[in-house]
Amino acid sequence: MPSRLVHIPASSLHEPSLVLKESILKSEIPSYATLSYCWGPPSDTKRQLRTTSHRLKEFLTAIPVALMPPIMRDVVDVCRSLSIRHIWIDALCILQDDVRDWEIESAEMGEIYRHSLLTICTPSSASCLQGILGTRDNNNIRLNFKSAVHPHIMGNLVLQSIEPEASTHRSFAHQHPYLQMESSTWATRGWTFQERYLAQRILYFDRRMISFECGNGLQAENGFSRDGNPLESAETIEQFTRGHVTKHVLYQMWRESIIREHFKRQFTVIEDRLPSLSGLANTILKFTKDTFCAGFWKGDITYSLLWGLSPPENHRISLSELLSSFETSSFIAPSWSVYSRQGAWISWVVGGFGPGTDWHITAEYDNLSTNLVAEGKNQLGRLRNDSMLKISARRFALGSAHGMMLDQIESEPQPLFHIKSQALNSRIAECRLDFDPLSSTEHSDLDSLSLVLIASSCGSTDLAGSKRGPDLEAETPQSGCETCQICAKCEGCVWKKGYQSEAWQGLATLDGYEFATVMLANDGGCGRLHEPCSYCFHCQACHYGSNVSARHAWGLVIVPARSLGESVFRRVGVFTSRDDGKAGGVRLFEGKNLEQLSLA
Incomplete structure (x- = not known):
């Protein structure tokens, strides 16, 4: 039950008001709707009606509809038409000037959306100042029709434009509502991601139509329908909570679907990246009893650590720039978490060779522990910059002293490189670096880099x-x-x-x-x-x-974080070394003892 809800009277002659959880629980617990929408750019956000500590008492009496932005006014009308008497709207139900209240409520968003009767999603609106009940986009042409064969048959023919993406979907009898939805501002924003995944029933207000989605399928106003849960990831989560799928399936879905999609979302406040996922994470945590590790799960940490980065060309930076960003940028997550990076495409494949589960991935480390310190009350949200992962693992130092050099793979987009052994005159590893060695004179300087063995796979x-x-x-x-x-x-x-x-x-x-x-x-x-x-x-x-030596090796490329102390490193890439029967694979680490390493 949310701490606060907006009560919507049956008659529009009466103003809505805030109601507190304590007063609600004295009577029957009501059904309520939730709203998923975009606040908009800062200029629009400033005009958003918000509950603050000094206005709470006022709003417990009445929230004047005249003061509401267009999207709130429209949503109140929708709820009243559906006889829904309560709705949760973040701007009104969270004290916007109270950091502690925001942290507590953001951690519970998973339960708030998951238990709501209906979530109203607004792809048609890019800002709180845009309503959802106004004039629609109409790309249709209506033609008068009268049958030449049967003159008594007459009416209208409607020609409907189809988005370019739909041209390949020959089976579509009607335009798929997702074609407009997925290109909307709403579908790119960070906070709306978990709101959509957690909702049990969704009513979409698009620029052209209304559609309804639930676990049994989707039904659109234009006649389009589809059976089954449209969101496979949401279905996987629901099936897991019912004991129908294993943790293995859940973890793979989290990496391949949830993280990949959420990583691309945009934020007004970049520090909200982890908090905006905390509601979804908290829902899963209650069933798995696992530990949430800066976007990953400890039970899946061996796979999760092996992510690779493919930044667009205009986002490639040198090693010194990358290390400097850890010191100067707003802290979001430790370097081993994908959320410490921005503006890139991520995968768990290095040079076309990914640590898939069909290769018997085995952990090659001992004593892994995390020291993740929450910055506030939301234990799954913002982290302090001293959060670390500690691990006992084998480390292989690179650099000219060991006869190693970087050799760019010409057939691959940057920054995929081979590590070449001059002594053996052979390539011993492939690495996908988080920086571009070719952007400066660093391309031949490996003296500070090391490979850390995280996992091996069946050779x-x-x-x-x-x-x-x-x-x-x-x-x-x-x-x-x-x-x-x-x-x-x-x-x-x-x-x-x-x-x-x-x-x-x-x-x-x-x-x-x-x-x-x-x-x-x-x-x-x-x-x-x-x-x-x-x-x-x-x-x-x-x-x-x-x-045991005939195994492929997987791990991290690290560099010392000297300002943080001895044996403290930062992750700057990922590597794989394939078993070649000579020096590749886990053979690369023969004779190396386990070291206690801290990854900042």
């Missing part, structure tokens, strides 16, 4: 995802093959356990032997999904089970 998988190995041609079972120990709870290799089950989705044959090629469904009881490695059914074992 039986090549770039294309097919299986490889030196002994696959054996005509007889190998001696000494070890079981592929993937899951302790399953007590052994799940492939042996599930070979005969219907859960197998695909098999491949190579030299007379069968190998798993695609993901296996949840293997009863252990609560995680299992993925294929080079498991030979003839040998009943993984060929690489006894060869």
Whole structure:
């Protein structure tokens, strides 16, 4: 139940007013709507009607409709027409001059939107000064029609323009409402992201039509309809809360859908990036009991840390500029969090080779802990600049002293580079850097950089995802093959356990032997999904089970943060080193002891 709601009288002759949670709970808890809208540029925001500490008492008596901006007036009319007597509007229901109240309420936004009867979304409005019930965009042409065959049949023909993006969707009988919605200002703003994902039922007011969306589908005013939850990520979250999908699926959705989309959103106050996700994170946290780590989840931290950055050309900066930004810019998140960066496209792929779950990613570190200090009352919101991640891991120092050099990959867009060993005359790693070494004389200066091993993956998988190995041609079972120990709870290799089950989705044959090629469904009881490695059914074992050095390596590129103390580093890139049977993969870190590192 929100701390405050706006009460809307049935008659327009009476003014709305604020009501407090304490007084509401004395009677029946009411249904309420929520509003998702854009405040607009600073010049419009200044004219927004807002509740402050000194106006709270006044608004508990009445909120004059005449003082409301157009969007609030229209929403009050919509709620009154739908017989909804209460609505939550952030500008009115949060004390805008009270930082503590804002922090507390922003942390609860997930529950506020999730439990509302209806969320009114306003893609047609880019500002609080723009209403949603005004004149619509009308790109239709209406023609009088009279049948030449049956003269008694007459009426109108309406020709409707279709957006360019819709031309490829030949199955659309009507224009998809998302075509206008996704190009709206509302769909680009940071705070509206979680509001849409958390809402159970949404009423959209677009420039051309009204549409309604819920977990069962979407229905638009122009006749367009679609069954099923239009938001796959929202459906995944809902299915997880009901116990229908595993954490594995939830974490992957969080990385691939939630983070990627939210990362692109725009903010008037850039420090709001994490707070604007905290409501959604808090909803998931209540079910996972996991730890939220500056945009990531601790239970998925091994994958999450391995993000790569692809900044547009006009956003590429040198290493010194990147390090300077950590000291001078407004602090949002530690350098290992994607939210410490802006203006870029992110992925979990380096040079076309991503740490996918089908390569048996295994953590290569010990004693990972986070020291994330909230700046205020919202524990999932803004962080203090002394927040860190501590980890025991193996580190490989680069630089000319070790005979290493950067070698740009010409076929790839900057800043993807090879790390080349001059001694071996071979490339030992690929890295996607958060800076552009070619933007200054730094392109040959690696003396301050190190590679930190975070994870390894099954060396039986090549770039294309097919299986490889030196002994696959054996005509007889190998001696000494070890079981592929993937899951302790399953007590052994799940492939042996599930070979005969219907859960197998695909098999491949190579030299007379069968190998798993695609993901296996949840293997009863252990609560995680299992993925294929080079498991030979003839040998009943993984060929690489006894060869721990034959693994691809994944990790971070770091640089010392000398102003913060000894063994404190900042992340400045991500790398992968593929097993080549020589010096690549985890072999690169042979002889390196675990070091206690702090990542700021």
